[in-house]
Amino acid sequence: MNKTQLENLISQMVESNDRDPTNLPSASTIPGFMRANWEGLPLPIYIKTVEQSPVAISITDKKAKILYVNDAFTQVTGYSAAEILGENESKLSDKSTPKQVYYDLWHTITRKRVWKGQVVNRRKQGERYLAELTIAPMLDENGRISHYIGMHKDISRQHLAEQRFNNQKLLIESVINTTPVAMVVLNREQQIILDNDMYKMLISDLDHVRPVDFFLETLSRDLGDLWHDSQLFHNGFSNYEVRFEGNSVRQTRWFTCSGNWFSERDPGADHFFSQDTHDYLLLSISDITPLKQQQEKMHLQALQHLLSEEEHIRSIRETLLGAIHHIRQPINQIKAALQIMLQRRDAGNQALQDLLHQVLDMGEQTVTTLQKCVPEISESEASPVNLNQVLHEVMRLYKTRFLANGVVVDWQPNPLLHNILGTENKLHMMFKQLLDNAINAFNRSGTVDRYITIRTRMLQDWVEVTVCDTGPGIPVNLHNKVFEPFFTTETRTGMQSGMGLVMVKEIVEQHQGIIAIVVEQNQGCCFSIKFPAHTSVDLVNLHA
Secondary structure, eight states: OOHHHHHHHHHHHHHHHHHOGGGSOOGGGSOGGGOSOSTTSOHHHHHHHHHHOSSEEEEEOTTOBEEEEOHHHHHHHOOOHHHHTTSBGGGGBOSOSOHHHHHHHHHHHTTTOOEEEEEEEEOTTSOEEEEEEEEEEEEOTTSOEEEEEEEEEEOHHHHHHHHHHHHHHHHHHHHHHHSSSEEEEEETTOOEEEEOHHHHHHHHHTTOSOHHHHHHHHHHHHHTHHHHHHHHHOOOEEEEEEEEOOOSSSOOEEEEEEEEEEEEEOOSGGGTTTOOEEEEEEEEEEEOHHHHHHHHHHHHHHHHHHHHHHHHHHHHHHHHHHHHHHHHHHHHHHHHHHHHHHHHTOGGGHHHHHHHHHHHHHHHHHHHHHHHHSOOOOOOOOEEEOHHHHHHHHHHHTHHHHHHTTOEEEEEOOTTOOOEEEOHHHHHHHHHHHHHHHHHHHHHHTOSSOEEEEEEEEETTEEEEEEEEOSSOOOGGGTTGGGSTTEEEHHHHSEEEETHHHHHHHHHHHTTOEEEEOTTOSSSOEEEEEEEOGGGOOOOOSOO
């Protein structure tokens, strides 16, 4: 097809459009450069548009014999117009394109529809290239197909770049999914952009729909300003230890978290010149539970030894303080008798008064001697303490005793528990005494159903621990008296206090806490202990 024939063809198209626009293909079935309104443009403009188009254009008859090609067609295929005109379009095919593609092509265009797709072509020099091809049927004034117009461009480089990108993406995803570390990428709105298989496993392991929420909340709470600075200055953080508290069904887990903030340029057209960026957080979560369990095993052995020594010392203290308490009773009675004699001015009993004075002096000396023998308990420095961990360690130490006494423990921790400022050895001993109190009450009363429920939760700026048992309980009128030294209710409820609950209250008060017996408890005894959260209190003295 020469220039004159092309002019005639386009002229026919214009005239056909003037007569009945519906006889022409719709805007989507003709080339983009020909979709403008036909009216008002001189015919030479259309000719130049086709000839100078950067897209390879060819026009064929109904049997795909090439009638016209533009310059871009020659540049892409290597065939000049003289070499290709009269040839069939199949001359360009590399023959590696599946037959099904060509079947779909002809099945589409013969039904007056546009076909778009990719085929592998071969240039005149024999080089293969990937062509993105669009073929549209051209209709005559009777609505029958008269010609086909084809447009194609070489997308080999684009395809190569996309394929390399996809391959690299698959490689990265493979590396990420095979790494033993859970990884997740989040945007500023904390939406998950990318995660790996190890992260998905955490969903079932931690029974959490979005495990990342737990880690983000814990990190932001514990790191405080450091967390804010890491977002603001893209500083990042590494190997921060996070504990996920288990319960009666699921074991406690430990993780180390590392995070790195990075920016990505917005690819949208609206931001082409502004070069706006989006910030993302790459959070990696490594499970260190086996290591921590080994460390915990060694720690529990040391803790068991420490608590045994401290319990031995406290036993001696309790024995001596009990002896002092019993000695002071007759001493107080002697003082009262001497006071009565003095008030009555009973001179006839001077010998008795002298004897009582001697006994009183000997009693005071004995008390002083015993007080000097009371051993001191070594103190440790106050530090942030996680009560979940303290309770977990105490329950691990008591595991054998629970089994031996038929006690079932229902452990209901709040995994997002704030720290308190305290001394671990005192807190260990305090909870140990509460558990001893419950088990002893079970044994003295002969309780059959032996359950202990331990809960932790946040109450605004307070951390609360409740220890409830199904034992005989304590009458309401005795709730305050059980914290008095050597007070006993053994004959009434099968429960004896001794110095255990006194020590519990003393440790609670040293931590500026509050202890109370919950009166709403229908059965058994329930202690509620509240400590100020570390973020809201500055404890000045834990050694009183």
